[in-house]
Amino acid sequence: xxxxxxxxxxxxxxxxxxxxxxxxxxxxxxxxxxxxxxxxxxxxxxxxxxxxxxxxxxxxxxxxxxxxxxxxxxxxxxxxxxxxxxxxxxxxxxxxxxxxxxxxx
Amino acid sequence: xxxxxxxxxxxxxxxxxxxxxxxxxxxxxxxxxxxxxxxxxxxxxxxxxxxxxxxxxxxxxxxxxxxxxxxxxxxxxxxxxxxxxxxxxxxxxxxxxxxxxxxxxxxxxxxxxxxxxxxxxxxxxxxxxxxxxxxxxxxxxxxxxxxxxxxxxxxxxxxxxxxxxxxxxxxxxxxxxxxxxxxxxxxxxxxxxxxxxxxxxxxxxxxxxxxxxxxxxxxxxxxxxxxxxxxxxxxxxxxxxxxxxxxxxxxxxxxxxxxxxxxxxxxxxxxxxxxxxxxxxxxxxxxxxxxxxxxxxxxxxxxxxxxxxxxxxxxxxxxxxxxxxxxxxxxxxxxxxxxxxxxxxxxxxxxxxxxxxxxxxxxxxxxxxxxxxxxxxxxxxxxxxxxxxxxxxxxxxxxxxxxxxxxxxxxxxxxxxxxxxxxxxxxxxxxxxxxxxxxxxxxxxxxxxxxxxxxxxxxxxxxxxxxxxxxxxxxxxxxxxxxxxxxxxxxxxxxxxxxxxxxxxxxxxxxxxxxxxxxxxxxxxxxxxxxxxxxxxxxxxxxxxxxxxxxxxxxxxxxxxxxxxxxxxxxxxxxxxxxxxxxxxxxxxxxxxxxxxxxxxxxxxxxxxxxxxxxxxxxxxxxxxxxxxxxxxxxxxxxxxxxxxxxxxxxxxxxxxxxxxxxxxxxxxxxxxx
Numbered sequence: 001x002x003x004x005x006x007x008x009x010x011x012x013x014x015x016x017x018x019x020x021x022x023x024x025x026x027x028x029x030x031x032x033x034x035x036x037x038x039x040x041x042x043x044x045x046x047x048x049x050x051x052x053x054x055x056x057x058x059x060x061x062x063x064x065x066x067x068x069x070x071x072x073x074x075x076x077x078x079x080x081x082x083x084x085x086x087x088x089x090x091x092x093x094x095x096x097x098x099x100x101x102x103x104x105x
Numbered sequence: 106x107x108x109x110x111x112x113x114x115x116x117x118x119x120x121x122x123x124x125x126x127x128x129x130x131x132x133x134x135x136x137x138x139x140x141x142x143x144x145x146x147x148x149x150x151x152x153x154x155x156x157x158x159x160x161x162x163x164x165x166x167x168x169x170x171x172x173x174x175x176x177x178x179x180x181x182x183x184x185x186x187x188x189x190x191x192x193x194x195x196x197x198x199x200x201x202x203x204x205x206x207x208x209x210x211x212x213x214x215x216x217x218x219x220x221x222x223x224x225x226x227x228x229x230x231x232x233x234x235x236x237x238x239x240x241x242x243x244x245x246x247x248x249x250x251x252x253x254x255x256x257x258x259x260x261x262x263x264x265x266x267x268x269x270x271x272x273x274x275x276x277x278x279x280x281x282x283x284x285x286x287x288x289x290x291x292x293x294x295x296x297x298x299x300x301x302x303x304x305x306x307x308x309x310x311x312x313x314x315x316x317x318x319x320x321x322x323x324x325x326x327x328x329x330x331x332x333x334x335x336x337x338x339x340x341x342x343x344x345x346x347x348x349x350x351x352x353x354x355x356x357x358x359x360x361x362x363x364x365x366x367x368x369x370x371x372x373x374x375x376x377x378x379x380x381x382x383x384x385x386x387x388x389x390x391x392x393x394x395x396x397x398x399x400x401x402x403x404x405x406x407x408x409x410x411x412x413x414x415x416x417x418x419x420x421x422x423x424x425x426x427x428x429x430x431x432x433x434x435x436x437x438x439x440x441x442x443x444x445x446x447x448x449x450x451x452x453x454x455x456x457x458x459x460x461x462x463x464x465x466x467x468x469x470x471x472x473x474x475x476x477x478x479x480x481x482x483x484x485x486x487x488x489x490x491x492x493x494x495x496x497x498x499x500x501x502x503x504x505x506x507x508x509x510x511x512x513x514x515x516x517x518x519x520x521x522x523x524x525x526x527x528x529x530x531x532x533x534x535x536x537x538x539x540x541x542x543x544x545x546x547x548x549x550x551x552x553x554x555x556x557x558x559x560x561x562x563x564x565x566x567x568x569x570x571x572x573x574x575x576x577x578x579x580x581x582x583x584x585x586x587x588x589x590x591x592x593x594x595x596x597x598x599x600x601x602x603x604x605x606x607x608x609x610x611x612x613x614x615x616x617x618x619x620x621x622x623x624x625x626x627x628x629x630x631x632x633x634x635x636x637x638x639x640x641x642x643x644x645x646x647x648x649x650x651x652x653x654x655x656x657x658x659x660x661x662x663x664x665x666x667x668x669x670x671x672x673x674x675x676x677x678x679x680x681x682x683x684x685x686x687x688x689x690x691x692x693x694x695x696x697x698x699x700x701x702x703x704x705x706x707x708x709x710x711x712x713x714x715x716x717x718x719x720x721x722x723x724x725x726x727x728x729x730x731x732x733x734x735x736x737x738x739x740x741x742x743x744x745x746x747x748x749x750x751x752x753x754x755x756x757x758x759x760x761x762x763x764x765x766x767x768x769x770x771x772x773x774x775x776x777x778x779x
Contacts, residue, residue, distance in 0.1 A: 021766075024759050033755065061176065101753035 009050035017043035030088070030095045034081045041074050107159030108152055111170040113186040116152050116196055117235035117249075119145045120228045127225030135220045139211050142224040146204040146231060153196035160193040166612035169241045169305040187241035187305055190609045191456065195238045195381060198460050202373045202467050203231050205584035209471050210365040212581040213478055217363075223263060227369070230256035234374055238381065243292050243302040243311070243339075246382065250288070250342065253378060254281055257370050261362040273358035280355040284345020291338030298323070298331055304385070312388040321392040328400050332392040336403035339386055340410075347379025347440045350414040354676050356437055360429040364474030367429060372436050372466040377459045380443040383407065384452045391450070405535060408448025412530075412539035414441030417674070419549035423556070424659070424670035427484050428473045431557050435510060436466060438546055442526050445539055451529035453607045457599045458522035460606075464595055465509035465519055468588035472503035475581055476561060479574040486560040489571045490650065493562035496576045500562050502585040507558050509592045511551035511638065514631045518596030523547070524630060525599065531626050547630055548637040555641025564649035 020039025027033050045067045052063020089095050108115070123145035127138040160168075171185030207227060214223050233256055236249030262274030295311060296302050298320060303310045310316065320332040343349070348356035359371045370376070383390060390403045418438030425431045439462050446455035476492060476499060477484055493500040509519035527547075530540040566572040576582065599606035607615040644658045660667040669675070725733075 021763055025756070025763060028756075030755075033759070059176070064175065097755050100755065 006050055006054035009046060013043040013046040016046065028096045028098055030085050030097045033097055038074060038078065045070050108155040110168040110186055110188040113156065113188055113239045116149050116239055117232045119149050121232035124225050124228035124232060127221060127228055130221060132221055138221040138224040142228045143204065143207045145228060146200055146207055150200035150204055153193065153200045156188060157193035157197050160188050160190050161609060167305045171241060171303055171306055183303055184245045185241035185303055186239050191384060192238055194460065196235065198463050199234055199374050202463055203369060205587060206365050206369045206467060209581050209584045212578055213365050213474055214363060226256055226259045230370060237378055241304050243295065247292055253375055254278060257375055260366040260370060261359045263362055270361040273361040277355040277359050280352050281345040284341045284352055287338045287341025291335050294338065295335050312386065317388055317392040321396060330393045330396060330399050332389055333399065333401065333403045336390045337406060340383060340407060343379030343382050344410065347376050348437050349410050349440065349444055350417055353414060353437050354680065357430055357433040360433050364470060364477055368467045368470030368474065372470050373463040376436060376440055377463060380440065380455055380459050383447050384456055387452045404448045404450065408445055408539050411441045411444025411448050412542040415445060415546040416542040419546040421670055421673050422553045423549060424667050426487055428486050428561060429484055431553060432469055432473060435550065438550065442523065442543065445543055446526040446529055449529045449533035453610050454525035454529050456610060457525055457606055461518040461522040461595050464588055465506045465592040468502060468506035468585060468592050469510060471585055472499055472506060475499045475577050475585065479577055480570045483568060483570040486557065488568040489561045490564045491566040492571060492574055495574050498576060498582045499585060502589040504558060505589040505592055507554045511554045512547060512634050514634065516593065518592055521596035521600050524627065527626060527630055528623050531623065544633055547633045551634045551637030552641040555638050556645045559645040560650060567652060
């Protein structure tokens with residue numbers, strides 16, 4: 001296996017993504033599903049930083065700025081997600097995702 | 106042998122590693138978690154001692170090591186470590202006290218099922234605290250500062266199934282956050298004005314003469330120097346963390362956490378972080394001292410806030426009945442003394458008191474923990490009593506701590522450090538009010554500590570729990586004894602006759618003060634301490650409480666004042682009435698705006714749409730209908746088909762997304778292979 005730092009970062013971020021995906025798919029607790037989604041998002045953030053740091057032009061802070069925005073968005077998203085979980089919990093006293101099916105078409 | 110400054114990061118890193126071990130270990134790995142925590146603290150203590158020898162032996166007062174964290178645009182965000190006697194002494198104190206408290210916790214938390222997490226959190230806290238101490242950048246201080254806040258939240262709410270503990274954790278977090286907002290604004294302003302957040306940077310740091318000169322030369326709103334404004338904003342953070350008036354309300358509630366936590370965080374170390382921060386940025390706080398025309402000096406505010414806090418804490422402590430609450434308010438009061446010392450220009454006295462206070466307050470809290478553990482979690486001192494005969498080691502150690510806190514003259518460390526503060530306040534020119542308040546607090550301190558000691562340890566047991574109490578094992582009493590020895594000896598580091606600590610901290614030889622100078626103040630303070638002790642003994646020691654329901658002597662004499670003090674001067678109620686209601690009013694206003702104003706606008710647009718729709722329908726019904734009817738029938742059936750996919754089950758969606766992702770990944774790989 002090559003030891004180029006970019007590749008190590010990418011392998012790590014794909015692993016992180018897979019962990020997040022597996023978590024999001026296999027958990028029935030909606031908080032844990034949210035957690036999985038956050039992990040996937042962070043894997044993407046990691047790619048931004050990795051491509052910026054080891055890419056063609058590391059001088060302008062493009063990757064970091066992307067990530068700063070993306071982290072801010074993720075924080076807002078987590079706040080909304082948790083608020084939704086709380087309101088689902090208040091409504092049906094459970095946060096199992098399988099039971100939250102009131103929005104079906 | 107010493108620890109060079111570029112390796113200073115090891116001191117916080119070792120406890121951090123222990124926290125990681127604790128976090129990763131399985132729940133039943135109790136011995137592993139506690140051993141990792143204790144050994145890491147002991148290791149950090151040894152490193153701190155090495156750092157101290159380096160700092161004292163170095164020719165320069167401040168050594169720093171800076172590095173680029175990351176590049177941002179044309180500039181770089183830089184962090185670093187700083188090593189000076191202040192850093193090194195704080196490190197030694199925190200690691201030493203932490204090690205003892207960790208050992209005590211092994212006994213205290215023995216029966217807790219979350220034993221492992223407890224040590225993980227403790228290590229995290231210690232690591233963050235060390236981070237504050239060693240960092241050479243206000244940014245790094247802020248990061249560690251918030252980590253300390255997090256650890257404090259986790260530990261106050263450690264027994265989170267108790268609603269009071271969960272509420273106290275939230276209260277501590279939010280209250281300190283109010284102060285941190287000011288701190289953060291101060292950091293932003295400083296970065297903007299000075300272009301750097303490094304403390305010492307070879308002449309370019311924010312605590313060095315050139316930057317300070319430019320900061321104090323600039324003037325902002327109301328004629329205040331920029332350095333004053335930034336200093337006051339940073340002070341906001343210290344007010345929150347160090348439980349100063351008016352943000353002191355969280356500290357007594359934080360006693361809901363386990364007692365070792367109260368000892369470590371809410372007495373000895375974390376609450377001292379605010380004092381340490383102000384001592385660290387002291388050149389910034391004093392930059393405006395030379396200016397005569399400014400409306401206010403930063404340190405004046407600090408002095409008055411400190412004096413108010415010292416007196417307020419002592420007044421409230423007099424009427425509390427929970428052992429830990431009394432100690433908590435005494436902490437508030439002592440932190441007030443430290444702020445007062447900073448404000449009147451003697452940061453050395455503040456650090457001296459910080460160091461001695463850390464030892465005797467940790468001792469008092471661990472003593473209280475020992476009592477609480479023995480008396481089956483009974484903390485109400487009206488229901489204790491008579492423990493002196495049953496728990497001799499605890500009693501002796503607690504008495505030493507009590508006398509150190511009360512400032513019993515000449516033998517105990519608390520006397521020397523408090524005397525240094527009073528002396529500094531005496532020499533402060535702008536006003537005598539802080540000195541008077543501090544002297545009043547001296548009387549009250551010795552009074553309520555006598556009360557505490559008499560109620561808990563003397564007389565006869567007033568409840569079943571107190572009757573069955575017996576001395577704790579050595580793992581809990583040994584730390585008490587060590588701390589008690591320190592609580593006596595530490596004072597001799599900085600007596601007026603041999604001011605070693607003062608010389609070490611400032612890097613200059615300090616002339617011993619002659620005993621004649623300020624002798625009237627010494628005599629006065631000794632008299633005041635004796636008054637407090639005597640009054641406490643007369644009220645509580647000679648006439649011992651007979652039953653757990655008997656009224657307090659002060660309560661029967663001045664019922665209204667006593668009740669007011671017992672309810673902590675109604676600060677919580679005041680805040681609930683003012684800020685709680687303000688928040689509620691804002692929320693109601695937003696709600697109203699949302700429903701009426703914006704809702705009304707949306708409604709209006711909707712109504713317009715409906716009218717237009719009516720008009721449309723009329724025209725449609727007349728003509729154009731049949732062709733569209735057929736088309737829409739088609740659309741509806743297709744829509745029904747699609748709506749079957751909308752099961753509402755989030756897992757289904759996630760699965761489809763995952764399949765799509767895999768397909769995309771395969772496609773892109775095939776594209777890459779071409």
